[in-house]
Amino acid sequence: MVSSRILELKTQANSESCFDVEKIRADFPILHRLVHGKPLVYLDNAATTQKPQSVINAITDYYTGENANIHRGVHYLSEQATRDYESARETVRQFLNARESREIIFVRGATEGINLVAHTFGRQRVRAGDEIVISAIEHHSNIVPWQMLCEQTGAQLKIVPVDDQGKLRIEVYERFLGPRTKLVSIVHISNVLGTIVPVRRMIEMAHHRRIPVLVDGAQSAAHLPIDVQALDCDFFVLSGHKIFGPTGIGVLYGKAEWLEEMPPYQGGGDMISSVTFEKTLYNVIPYKFEAGTPHIAGVIGLGAAIEYLNEIGLNVVSQYESELMAYATRKLESIPRLTIIGNTEEKASVISFVLADIHPHDIGTIMDREGIAIRTGHHCAQPVMNRYGVPATARASFALYNTKAEVDALAAGIIKVQEVFKG
Amino acid sequence: MSDLRDLYQEVILDHSRRPRNFRRLNHANHRADGYNALCGDRITVYLQVEDGHIKDITFDGSGCAISKASASMMTAALKGKTIEEAQALFDKFHRMVTGESDSEVGPVNLGKLAAFAGICDYPSRVKCASLAWHTVHAALEDKNEVVSTE
Ligand SMILES: Cc1ncc(COP(=O)(O)O)c(C=O)c1O
Numbered sequence: 001m002v003s004s005r006i007l008e009l010k011t012q013a014n015s016e017s018c019f020d021v022e023k024i025r026a027d028f029p030i031l032h033r034l035v036h037g038k039p040l041v042y043l044d045n046a047a048t049t050q051k052p053q054s055v056i057n058a059i060t061d062y063y064t065g066e067n068a069n070i071h072r073g074v075h076y077l078s079e080q081a082t083r084d085y086e087s088a089r090e091t092v093r094q095f096l097n098a099r100e101s102r103e104i105i106f107v108r109g110a111t112e113g114i115n116l117v118a119h120t121f122g123r124q125r126v127r128a129g130d131e132i133v134i135s136a137i138e139h140h141s142n143i144v145p146w147q148m149l150c151e152q153t154g155a156q157l158k159i160v161p162v163d164d165q166g167k168l169r170i171e172v173y174e175r176f177l178g179p180r181t182k183l184v185s186i187v188h189i190s191n192v193l194g195t196i197v198p199v200r201r202m203i204e205m206a207h208h209r210r211i212p213v214l215v216d217g218a219q220s221a222a223h224l225p226i227d228v229q230a231l232d233c234d235f236f237v238l239s240g241h242k243i244f245g246p247t248g249i250g251v252l253y254g255k256a257e258w259l260e261e262m263p264p265y266q267g268g269g270d271m272i273s274s275v276t277f278e279k280t281l282y283n284v285i286p287y288k289f290e291a292g293t294p295h296i297a298g299v300i301g302l303g304a305a306i307e308y309l310n311e312i313g314l315n316v317v318s319q320y321e322s323e324l325m326a327y328a329t330r331k332l333e334s335i336p337r338l339t340i341i342g343n344t345e346e347k348a349s350v351i352s353f354v355l356a357d358i359h360p361h362d363i364g365t366i367m368d369r370e371g372i373a374i375r376t377g378h379h380c381a382q383p384v385m386n387r388y389g390v391p392a393t394a395r396a397s398f399a400l401y402n403t404k405a406e407v408d409a410l411a412a413g414i415i416k417v418q419e420v421f422k423g
Numbered sequence: 424m425s426d427l428r429d430l431y432q433e434v435i436l437d438h439s440r441r442p443r444n445f446r447r448l449n450h451a452n453h454r455a456d457g458y459n460a461l462c463g464d465r466i467t468v469y470l471q472v473e474d475g476h477i478k479d480i481t482f483d484g485s486g487c488a489i490s491k492a493s494a495s496m497m498t499a500a501l502k503g504k505t506i507e508e509a510q511a512l513f514d515k516f517h518r519m520v521t522g523e524s525d526s527e528v529g530p531v532n533l534g535k536l537a538a539f540a541g542i543c544d545y546p547s548r549v550k551c552a553s554l555a556w557h558t559v560h561a562a563l564e565d566k567n568e569v570v571s572t573e
Contacts, residue, residue: 359487361462362431365548369427377462391463391485420431421488 019320024312025401027052038371041406046191046219046350046397047375048241051305055245058304062297069293071270085296088303089286095306096236096253097227103259105286106299109250110218111141113237114185116252116289117214118145120262121183121235128154130182135160135168135197136387137190140380142216146185155182162387166193166342173202177209184213188220192384192393193342194325194350196224200231207232212258218242222399223321223349225314228253240298244399245305249298252289259285266291317400321349324398328407335414341388352379352393355414358421360394366420367394367413374410429541430548431488434496439488442495444502448481457484457558457570459550464490468498468558477501477509480559487551493539494555500536506563512536513556519543520552 025031028050033040068077070085093101107113132146136159160173184206189196203213212234221238228236240249264282268291273281282288337356364376375395378385448469457466464486471479480498501509515531522543542552561570
């Protein structure tokens with residue numbers, strides 16, 4: 001008994017240490033192409049991730065052999081498409097460890113998920129004088145919907161400040177939570193600084209005062225195992241295209257008790273149970289929030305992406321990526337005149353940097369000619385740029401298929417940039 | 424494949440490091456602000472125009488090497504020109520950076536500005552090179568809104 005358990009543990013440890021990045025790279029056809037005659041070094045994963053062949057196949061197979069509308073046909077193809085669509089919902093449920101699959105709503109992406117909550121939950125519960133708490137390191141998509149809601153209702157936004165390292169000031173957050181706070185909406189991993197926000201602790205603090213919390217998981221779902229029950233968040237949003245799935249599809253998780261009370265988002269087909277001109281009855285969740293024909297191929301592709309991630313295991317991914325991050329951080333820190341923006345201990349998959357007086361846009365262009373794809377600009381987070389006093393940053397962001405050799409190429413590219421501008 | 428040196432030519436690097444006419448012009452009678460949302464370049468152009476001539480032209484702001492060099496070289500090129508000459512130069516420059524074939528053989532000579540010819544191979548950077556020019560255009564028309572290259 002005992003010895004077999006030890007054996008089990010050993011094989012587990014073994015499989016973790018032999019994370020074979022070359023094998024993973026072989027699954028992603030785009031990684032083998034050239035850009036400007038050089039091998040592609042794709043380090044813009046925070047913007048969007050590449051797709052494994054299995055996801056591409058799932059979408060092609062759906063359109064090739066199964067295309068039909070769902071939830072309404074009695075014919076064979078419609079039943080098959082409905083089954084695959086709903087089975088992807090179950091795949092997402094397991095991925096997030098939600099209690100029930102009716103808590104999984106398909107939306108266009110993280111942005112639409114947040115807007116849905118702002119339009120329904122927000123309009124229903126937020127009044128003049130109420131407060132919504134966000135942070136200083138949010139993506140525009142977790143700022144603007146709340147600003148719009150505040151404009152419509154007369155509520156106020158409270159912004160949790162961030163310190164010089166990129167860590168949220170939790171003691172200020174705690175002071176913000178009060179009887180007027182109607183919702184906390186907070187990013188899980190910052191797309192600019194890479195900061196991993198201690199959402200679990202923040203949720204606990206909010207729940208002490210019965211305040212619900214939305215977690216923007218756009219940047220976390222590809223890097224950390226997510227357990228919405230352990231986090232106890234009330235809402236969680238993610239974008240399919242940032243977790244190796246297609247664009248145009250994403251997920252809003254919401255606790256059933258909230259979703260049931262919330263009014264519908266859009267009106268149309270599928271979201272109703274009966275319609276007359278006198279009175280319309282809304283469908284049950286999740287369908288109440290899925291008006292119209294959804295992105296069926298996208299949902300099936302997202303399901304395939306999650307299955308791909310499950311095969312590798314996010315624990316393994318997260319361990320590999322933290323090694324890669326540590327390596328990249330050391331490497332970039334050794335380059336003279338390079339400053340990393342965002343230096344918290346708890347950081348994942350993103351390194352933003354500036355190079356003395358060389359503008360990030362020039363860095364991006366020169367890197368591009370080396371086949372290296374990084375993002376430069378304000379990363380849809382202008383308040384973060386203002387906070388750190390830079391107009392823009394260059395950002396390298398990693399995924400499970402990136403290698404130390406690619407980090408070396410990044411560093412060599414930066415040296416090349418400095419050479420072009422020397423003088 | 425175009426070489427990086429086609430874009431970052433010595434004259435461009437020189438102007439980006441030491442921009443000419445890089446100051447506020449207190450006696451300006453035209454000015455406009457320009458903003459390039461893609462890389463966050465911000466520029467203000469100041470002009471002193473008398474009798475249809477650009478007597479003086481300066482700029483300030485912050486931006487990438489291309490936008491700074493373009494603004495600097497533009498001010499050098501436009502100083503002393505008439506409004507019509509400036510317009511003709513703007514049109515010619517614009518055709519060059521957007522890669523439109525230029526069949527017109529007119530009297531307009533781009534001179535040093537021809538250094539920006541390579542930029543049409545870098546579509547995402549064309550706006551950086553043209554921001555200063557769009558801003559001057561707006562200043563001369565006395566438009567009050569911030570010019571954007573969108
Ligand atoms: C932290 C964060 N939230 C939200 C979003 C919005 O995602 P999408 O554009 O896919 O809706 C992003 C995208 O970059 C992000 O990084």
